Amino acid sequence: MSSLSFAQLPKPFMVLAPMDDVTDTVFRRIVDDCAAPDVYFTEFVNVDGLQSPGRDRLLKKLQFTAGEQPLIAQIWGKHPENFRKTAAELVDMGFAGIDLNMGCPEKSVVNNGCCSALINNRELALEILQATREGAAGRVPVSIKTRLGFNAIDFTWHELLLQQNLNMLTIHGRTRKEMSAVPAHWDAIGEIRKLRDRIAPDTILVGNGDVESRAEAEALAAQHGLDGIMIGRGIFHDPFVFATETPWPNYTKEQRIALYKKHVQLFAETWAKNERRIVTLNKFCKIYINGFDGAKELREHLMAADSAGDLIAQLDAA
């Protein structure tokens, strides 16, 4: 894989959001076969864990194949030195870019001073950016994904980030306090676009939050003058969410079951040593086993399966 070239991306470009325990190599390959986005992200991976004896446990999050391209590795953590070491390794592994998570709102990470907590610890945020850039040594772009603020919308945070001459900045249109509880504030993302035009016209700006279709993504990009749109949970409602015309509403029960079977088979091949537990498939079950008579009952049976073989047998019999 080569370094991500923003000049070669369409405008607006479409991004599959990083989602922990969701956007692994298996699901990215399914999405790639359905309707590919222009850019992929890994799940977020902790650099302090990667630089510890527990490293092997995390490497599964960095597995990828030739199809899921271009692929940006997203990292998080606390210690700049571990960002530096990890960034150098990620370039050698072949990632097209490195993204820093400065948006995750989870209590456990925030209480540890990580991710969205960096909005309130700007000195450390800049040290982490600097260390990552040193590790990447200009070989791939370094970007940041963040929110509108911590407790309230705070454009001083975005001003500071834009002053750092970032390659790309992704804004999830909510504050940390809002978690996912309110609709995304796209107007505020539009305000950050104006800041970008003034402070850092070369920084690529991506908007994120509640987008459910490609048409909606294109409309929001046009309305707010954004370079790209990132879609996360929209993929749960339509695996073809990046398609210009999605076939999903007309997918039959048989086609939906066949797509889940393909996912389960790929899961079993990829995680043959049980690197991921079978229960992680349950959230995917809801994507595919949906929208036909008897789907709810079938899901209940499928979610009780204790092996990929059992799941496939049940899908074959359904």
Ligand SMILES: Cc1cc2nc3c(=O)[nH]c(=O)nc-3n(C[C@H](O)[C@H](O)[C@H](O)COP(=O)(O)O)c2cc1C
């Ligand atoms: C299950 C799940 C896991 C997520 N994991 C990550 C993550 O690892 N890194 C990250 O930056 N954001 C993560 N997010 C946030 C999404 O990337 C995205 O910003 C958020 O869901 C809003 O976009 P959406 O409305 O299109 O889903 C996660 C969201 C969900 C639902």
